[in-house]
Amino acid sequence: PIAGARRFLKRYRVVHLAREPIHCTGEMYAGCDADLGAMAVLQVSGIESNVYVVLSSQRFQCLDQAVFRQMGLTLERPQIIVVKSTIHFLADFEPVAQKVLFVEAPGVHPCRLGHIEYKNLRAGMRLGPLGATNSAGKF
Numbered sequence: 001p002i003a004g005a006r007r008f009l010k011r012y013r014v015v016h017l018a019r020e021p022i023h024c025t026g027e028m029y030a031g032c033d034a035d036l037g038a039m040a041v042l043q044v045s046g047i048e049s050n051v052y053v054v055l056s057s058q059r060f061q062c063l064d065q066a067v068f069r070q071m072g073l074t075l076e077r078p079q080i081i082v083v084k085s086t087i088h089f090l091a092d093f094e095p096v097a098q099k100v101l102f103v104e105a106p107g108v109h110p111c112r113l114g115h116i117e118y119k120n121l122r123a124g125m126r127l128g129p130l131g132a133t134n135s136a137g138k139f
Contacts, residue, residue, distance in 0.1 A: 012042040015052065016072045026064035026092030036060050041071045063088040065096070087128070102128075 017040050021033040037057035044051040054071055062083040065075055075081060075096050083089050084105075094100055104112070116127075124133050 011045040012053070013045055014040055015043050016041040018071060020070070022064070022066050022070045024064040024066050026066065028063045028088050028091055034060060034064075036067070039071060041073065061085045061088060063092060065092050 017038070019038050021035045024030060024032045024034055035058065039054065039056045042053045042055065044053065052073060054067060054073070056067075060067070062085050068075055068081075075093075081093065081097070083093065090100065118127070118134075121134055126133050
């Protein structure tokens with residue numbers, strides 16, 4: 001178990017299964033193919049609005065809308081889209097977002113850049129979106 005994590009116990013309906021590589025079209029991976037292994041779209045049951053979860057058997061930083069399109073989901077209609085990514089998702093997702101919120105969730109690899117003791121950073125480097133800049137090459 002991961003400290004602070006809670007199980008999300010709900011019933012799910014399998015909506016879509018796939019195993020084909022994803023052809024990325026966003027700024028970060030444009031033109032590359034990503035093999036995420038077996039993938040599934042699950043619909044959460046018992047919730048009034050439609051909530052879908054996209055799962056892959058291979059780890060991948062979700063920074064390309066092609067992941068959703070490949071699984072039959074369009075990003076024009078959802079009110080909320082949640083991706084597990086540090087910051088690279090912005091290039092492809094920010095243009096379709098009305099607002100972007102950065103959150104930290106419990107997990108094995110939380111993105112806490114401010115807690116890392118960096119050395120020799122060039123002056124003016126930011127450690128996060130709209131974060132403070134360093135002036136002396138260190139934080």
